[in-house]
Amino acid sequence: MAITPIRRSLDGLSPWDLEAVQRFAIQRANDDVLRHARVRPRLLLVCQDHLEEVDLDADLDGDPIAAFMALGSRDDVEHRILWGCVPVEDQRAAWVFGAANDEERTWWNAMRLFTRLPGGLGSAEASWDLSFGIHLRHPAGPVTTLARDAPPLVLLPAVEPPMPKIGTRVDPAPPGAVVPTDPIEASNVISQLGFEVGVARNGLDGVLLFLFRGRTLERWHLQGEIPCGLDDLVRAACAHGDAVSAAVALRLDLFDASGSIRRAVKMTSEAGGQRWERILTIVYDQEHGDEPVEFQVFGTAPTAAGTDGWIGVAPITELEIFALGTSGEA
Numbered sequence: 001m002a003i004t005p006i007r008r009s010l011d012g013l014s015p016w017d018l019e020a021v022q023r024f025a026i027q028r029a030n031d032d033v034l035r036h037a038r039v040r041p042r043l044l045l046v047c048q049d050h051l052e053e054v055d056l057d058a059d060l061d062g063d064p065i066a067a068f069m070a071l072g073s074r075d076d077v078e079h080r081i082l083w084g085c086v087p088v089e090d091q092r093a094a095w096v097f098g099a100a101n102d103e104e105r106t107w108w109n110a111m112r113l114f115t116r117l118p119g120g121l122g123s124a125e126a127s128w129d130l131s132f133g134i135h136l137r138h139p140a141g142p143v144t145t146l147a148r149d150a151p152p153l154v155l156l157p158a159v160e161p162p163m164p165k166i167g168t169r170v171d172p173a174p175p176g177a178v179v180p181t182d183p184i185e186a187s188n189v190i191s192q193l194g195f196e197v198g199v200a201r202n203g204l205d206g207v208l209l210f211l212f213r214g215r216t217l218e219r220w221h222l223q224g225e226i227p228c229g230l231d232d233l234v235r236a237a238c239a240h241g242d243a244v245s246a247a248v249a250l251r252l253d254l255f256d257a258s259g260s261i262r263r264a265v266k267m268t269s270e271a272g273g274q275r276w277e278r279i280l281t282i283v284y285d286q287e288h289g290d291e292p293v294e295f296q297v298f299g300t301a302p303t304a305a306g307t308d309g310w311i312g313v314a315p316i317t318e319l320e321i322f323a324l325g326t327s328g329e330a
Contacts, residue, residue: 003060005045005052007158015046015078018100018108025081025096026110026128032083032094033114033122034254034261039085039094041146045071046079052158056084056146062153064146065139068099071155072136077101086142091115097143099136107136109143118284119292121254124261164206164224164233171217179245180212183269183276183302186246190267191278195250199265200282201292204252209234212246212271228317231308235315246271247310255281257296270310274302 014020025044032039041056043064056064064082071080081098091113100106110130114122180186190196190210199208206223207230218241226233230249238244248269255264265280276299283294307313 002154002156003054003058003062004156005054005158006161008051008053008161010046010050013046013051015048018079018106021046021079021081022098022108022110022130025083025098029083029094029096029110030112030128033085033112034124035121037114037116037120037122038092039083041082041084043068044081044083045074045077046081047076048078049076050158052155054153054155056082060148060153061150063148063150064153065144065148066152067155069138070152072099072101072105074101082139082143082146084142084146086145088113093142095142097139097141099139104134105136106132106134107139108132109141111142118286118289119263119282120290121261121263161225161227164222164226167221167223169219171219172215179215180269180271181245182272183246183274184278184299186210186212186248186269186271187267187276187278190248190250190269196265196267196280197295199250199252200280200295204250204265206251208250209237210248210250211237211244213242213244228315231310232315232317234310235313238311239314244311255279255298257281257298270305273305273309275305275309276300276302 013024029039043054043056045052068080068082071077079098079100081096083096085092085094093111093113096110098108108130110128112126112128114126117123180189195208206221209220209222211218211220220237222233234247234249238247246269248267250265250267253264253266255262262281262283264282267278267280269276269278279298281296281298282292283296285291285293305311
C-alpha cells in the first residue's frame with residue numbers, strides 16, 4: 001500500500017542537532033498525552049530542508065516498521081521518528097522511537113507513564129525515560145506494536161497540507177446588542193450568545209471566528225490544519241468584505257491553573273486597536289469523569305494589538321478565501 005506524507009516546514013528545527021530533534025519529538029508526544037490521553041501513532045522524517053509526516057492511525061496494508069528501516073538509506077533524511085502508546089497495567093505508556101541516519105546508526109527511545117484524567121486529559125506529572133544505542137538492526141520494545149505482517153509501507157512524494165475547511169454564517173446582531181468598541185465588549189457578546197459554554201460542554205473541532213461588520217455578525221468555522229497560521233487567516237477574513245469593528249476567535253486549549261492543567265475555552269478578541277484574552281477553564285466531575293461541573297474564568301489585561309493585530313493588518317501570506325454560503329450552521 002502506498003501513502004502520501006504531509007510536507008511541513010522545519011520551522012527553525014535543525015536536522016543536524018540530535019538533542020533538538022529529541023526535544024521536538026518528545027514535546028509532540030507530550031502534547032498528545034496532555035490533550036487527548038493518548039499518542040496518535042505516526043511516522044516523521046526529518047529531512048535536510050523539511051519534514052514529512054505520515055498518520056499511522058489509518059487502516060494500513062503495509063508495514064510501518066519495515067518502511068522505517070528502509071528509509072534509513074534515503075539520502076535526504078537525517079532522522080526517522082515513530083510515536084505511539086501502549087497499555088501498562090492500569091496506566092498507559094507513551095513512547096517515542098528515533099533513529100539517526102548517521103554512520104553509527106544511532107537510535108534512541110523515550111517513554112513515560114500517564115493516566116487518563118476526567119475530561120479526557122492525560123496526567124502531566126511523570127518524567128520521560130530516555131535511552132540510547134548504536135548500530136540499529138531492528139526496533140524493539142513497544143514500537144513493535146506498529147508492525148504488520150505485510151510488505152513495507154510505500155511512501156509517495158510528500159504534498160503540502162490541505163487548506164482548512166471553512167464554513168460561514170451571517171446573522172443580524174442580537175436584539176439590543178451594542179456594536180463592540182473594545183475587546184471585552186466583543187467577548188461578552190459572544191459569551192452571552194452561549195457559544196463559550198456550548199463549546200465547553202460539547203467540544204469543538206477547529207476554531208470559531210466571529211466578525212462584527214456593522215449590525216451583522218459573521219461566524220466562520222475553521223476546521224483542519226491551518227498552514228499559514230491562524231493570525232493570517234483571521235486577517236484575510238477581516239479583509240474579505242466591509243470594515244470589521246471587532247473580531248473574536250474561540251477555540252479549545254489547555255490552561256495551567258496554579259499547576260493544574262485544565263481543558264479551557266480560549267476567547268481572543270480584538271477591537272478598538274486592543275487585544276484581550278478570556279479563558280474559561282473546565283472543572284470535571286471526579287466521579288463521573290467527563291461531565292463539567294464548574295467553570296472558572298480568567299482574563300488578561302487588554303494590550304495594544306499593533307502590527308500583530310488582525311483588523312486592518314494585511315496578511316503576511318497571500319491568501320484567497322471566499323464564503324461557502326450565508327445560510328445554515330457553520
